[in-house]
Amino acid sequence: MVYTPNGLESTCNTVIKWMKFAWSLSYWTSPVLLPIMYRRGFFTREGAIYLIEYASIAGLVLCFSYWLRGLGRYNNPDYVAFVAILHNAQENFTLQNKALLSRYDFDFFAWPVEYSWAEGQRGDGSKPKIQVPKRTRSFADSFTRIPCDVISYIGAHTFGRRMVYPGATGLMNALVSPMLMEGRKKLVEERQGIRTKLLSEDLNEIDTMFVDRRHTSSINGQTLVVTSEGNAGFYEIGCACTPLEAGYSVLGWNHPGFAGSTGVPLPDSEQNAVDVVMQFAINKLGFQPDQIVLFAWSIGGYTATWAAMNYPDVKAVVLDATFDDLTPLAVAKMPESWQGLIRNTVRQYMHLNIAEQLCQYPGPILIIRRSKDEIITTKEPGHIGSNRGNDLLVKLLQHRYPKVVDESTLSTFRLWLELAREDQIQLMSQYDIDDDYCTSLFRSHIAEHSESYPMQIGDGMNVELKIQLTLFLASKYMDDFDATHCTPLPALYFRMPWKITF
Numbered sequence: 001m002v003y004t005p006n007g008l009e010s011t012c013n014t015v016i017k018w019m020k021f022a023w024s025l026s027y028w029t030s031p032v033l034l035p036i037m038y039r040r041g042f043f044t045r046e047g048a049i050y051l052i053e054y055a056s057i058a059g060l061v062l063c064f065s066y067w068l069r070g071l072g073r074y075n076n077p078d079y080v081a082f083v084a085i086l087h088n089a090q091e092n093f094t095l096q097n098k099a100l101l102s103r104y105d106f107d108f109f110a111w112p113v114e115y116s117w118a119e120g121q122r123g124d125g126s127k128p129k130i131q132v133p134k135r136t137r138s139f140a141d142s143f144t145r146i147p148c149d150v151i152s153y154i155g156a157h158t159f160g161r162r163m164v165y166p167g168a169t170g171l172m173n174a175l176v177s178p179m180l181m182e183g184r185k186k187l188v189e190e191r192q193g194i195r196t197k198l199l200s201e202d203l204n205e206i207d208t209m210f211v212d213r214r215h216t217s218s219i220n221g222q223t224l225v226v227t228s229e230g231n232a233g234f235y236e237i238g239c240a241c242t243p244l245e246a247g248y249s250v251l252g253w254n255h256p257g258f259a260g261s262t263g264v265p266l267p268d269s270e271q272n273a274v275d276v277v278m279q280f281a282i283n284k285l286g287f288q289p290d291q292i293v294l295f296a297w298s299i300g301g302y303t304a305t306w307a308a309m310n311y312p313d314v315k316a317v318v319l320d321a322t323f324d325d326l327t328p329l330a331v332a333k334m335p336e337s338w339q340g341l342i343r344n345t346v347r348q349y350m351h352l353n354i355a356e357q358l359c360q361y362p363g364p365i366l367i368i369r370r371s372k373d374e375i376i377t378t379k380e381p382g383h384i385g386s387n388r389g390n391d392l393l394v395k396l397l398q399h400r401y402p403k404v405v406d407e408s409t410l411s412t413f414r415l416w417l418e419l420a421r422e423d424q425i426q427l428m429s430q431y432d433i434d435d436d437y438c439t440s441l442f443r444s445h446i447a448e449h450s451e452s453y454p455m456q457i458g459d460g461m462n463v464e465l466k467i468q469l470t471l472f473l474a475s476k477y478m479d480d481f482d483a484t485h486c487t488p489l490p491a492l493y494f495r496m497p498w499k500i501t502f
Helices: 007-028 030-039 045-074 077-091 095-101 139-144 146-164 170-191 241-245 267-283 298-310 326-333 336-349 354-358 388-400 407-418 421-430 435-448 463-477
Strands: 194-199 205-211 224-228 249-253 292-297 316-320 365-370 478-481
Touching (some): 007 030, 139 146, 170 194, 170 205, 267 298, 292 298, 298 316, 298 354, 326 336, 326 388, 365 388, 365 463, 388 463, 407 421, 421 463, 435 463, 463 478
Parallel strands (some): 224 249, 292 316, 316 365
């Protein structure tokens, strides 16, 4: 529904929006502003008085704007009707009341919670969470590192997490707010999307959007794709568009602190958020795990791989422009003298160990690498050999096929990863790789042993055959997309991963 504010409300909205934007901009530019203010004498007694006066005037203007906006809304019949519908929905959230409420787009904090983590298996304790074991330190080491840990804690919880997840900042949310509103409008009006608020275990409210294709003619509609966005991505305008274009049912959600979701995007809250999303998909929407595909872009690979580790029966995992571990990327982007501090900060408070989690998932996996990626490289932008997606693939295949991807094949494997697609094909031709023959070797091994990982195929094979199998596996597990990091992924690149069939 198109809501038209009256003149008073519209004017006050503009004032409030710009004052919030100015505050957020001042916060982010404070490292530059504070020295300038110091040089101009704002930290003297006279300067402090001036700042207090200025802040008091700004506060009064903001309060008065809120009061006038409320007065304008009180005299707007459309807003009064909306408040009545909202009140009824909060008192009794029936399907009819939800349908009426869904006609409006408003601040999501007022939307009633429809599903809580306590309603699922986590709530009754029947399904404990699976975690990758954390590295432990001795007491002496922990004691001597207290000063460094204190600095790391402060850094991680101030500017650190905002650098890793800029989508959770007020500045970013203010900038993209109009685009998000337009994106939600299209999802609801054109794709019949259903917006839902979930409550995670740490009491964060998670903003989700579900597009149901099960009752359409699409052959992919029976499969649900649960998407995980990047560090500045939102379901309204993010990677959810790709599986939607391919005809899948889609469940998108926003990270804690992004758009309508509350909280702070730290590893624990990220885990709790995707956990309640998965519980909602299974228990409320009615999809079985083997009908669910996990799809992630960039840093969303962390939540997708955590979900895959905890829900190992999901149909597949597709990772686009994703890396293996945050630490090498963080270290590469910072001054060399800061490396020790950065490494400690990330390991202690922002440890996004995507590769370790992915290795715990036993199902089909597809990794999509951006050949011109400028974000997840550790050397110059677009250097394909330093793309951390390469390391994600190497670690995965080393875990799954340790007898094939070993020291004898790793150098050739790394060479293949550094080549352009045409040169990769040429290298594979030099080793005379036959897809049918390689497939038959895996089928024979699985038939004689099992499909569980780590798979022991390769024991006793000569080096040339192991190289053939390594490059065969690499070509099956990874697709190249000739684009930069933020280019939308075309639907034709979204496919189900390779798996051995009988």
